[in-house]
Amino acid sequence: xxxxTQNPRYLITVTGKKLTVTCSQNMNHEYMSWYRQDPGLxxxxxxxxxxxxxxxxxDVPEGYKVSRKEKRNFPLILESPSPxxxxxxxxxxxxxxxxxxxxIYFGEGSWLTVV
Amino acid sequence: AQSVTxxxxxxxxxxxxxxxxxxxxxxxxxxxxxxYVQHPNKGLQLLLKYTSAATLVKGINGFEAEFKKSETSFxxxxxSAHMSDAAEYFCVVxxxxxxxxxxxxxxxxxxxx
Numbered sequence: 001x002x003x004x005t006q007n008p009r010y011l012i013t014v015t016g017k018k019l020t021v022t023c024s025q026n027m028n029h030e031y032m033s034w035y036r037q038d039p040g041l042x043x044x045x046x047x048x049x050x051x052x053x054x055x056x057x058x059d060v061p062e063g064y065k066v067s068r069k070e071k072r073n074f075p076l077i078l079e080s081p082s083p084x085x086x087x088x089x090x091x092x093x094x095x096x097x098x099x100x101x102x103x104i105y106f107g108e109g110s111w112l113t114v115v
Numbered sequence: 116a117q118s119v120t121x122x123x124x125x126x127x128x129x130x131x132x133x134x135x136x137x138x139x140x141x142x143x144x145x146x147x148x149x150x151y152v153q154h155p156n157k158g159l160q161l162l163l164k165y166t167s168a169a170t171l172v173k174g175i176n177g178f179e180a181e182f183k184k185s186e187t188s189f190x191x192x193x194x195s196a197h198m199s200d201a202a203e204y205f206c207v208v209x210x211x212x213x214x215x216x217x218x219x220x221x222x223x224x225x226x227x228x
């Protein structure tokens with residue numbers, strides 16, 4: 001089954017404690033990205049990756065890092081989380097962004113609370 | 116630059132009555148447009164997409180949307196609402212080669228019995 005898998009789904013952490021949210025897709029997609037969802041703001045892109053070893057900032061990258069060492073994995077790293085990073089996070093993938101009609105596949109989301 | 120405006124943050128309908136969720140977009144190029152649905156504590160599921168073929172697009176669960184270039188609109192409709200349609204709906208625009216999708220702020224659909 002085609003899917004995007006995120007872990008953990010729910011996490012409460014403390015300010016400053018490094019954490020990683022993993023994302024894996026089994027569709028051999030080139031393009032992967034991370035979004036955060038906040039009330040009234042829809043989804044905003046944090047980082048994206050066009051392919052292995054190619055990553056770039058989205059609209060709200062501050063406080064986040066990513067890596068793309070393998071095609072299937074795209075972890076999101078919060079080096080020093082702060083309360084304003086409390087949010088619902090989605091990982092997404094698609095075959096390529098060169099065709100705007102490609103369907104984007106989303107993971108089920110990761111609820112992160114930073115206290 | 117591309118942008119999306121969902122005109123209603125909340126819509127409430129009675130079961131069995133029509134649904135209309137409104138979306139206007141702005142795009143410098145010929146865009147692709149999507150509607151995604153998010154049920155509580157779930158990820159986003161694609162309802163339908165427009166990619167410059169037929170302007171009336173049919174999706175899953177009886178939903179459809181019409182692309183109107185002159186009005187820059189892509190409204191989502193369903194003839195008869197079901198309780199299971201209660202969810203949040205996002206209108207999304209994408210341009211070829213652009214790095215990101217642009218999401219609307221979402222419309223929460225309530226379905227009353």
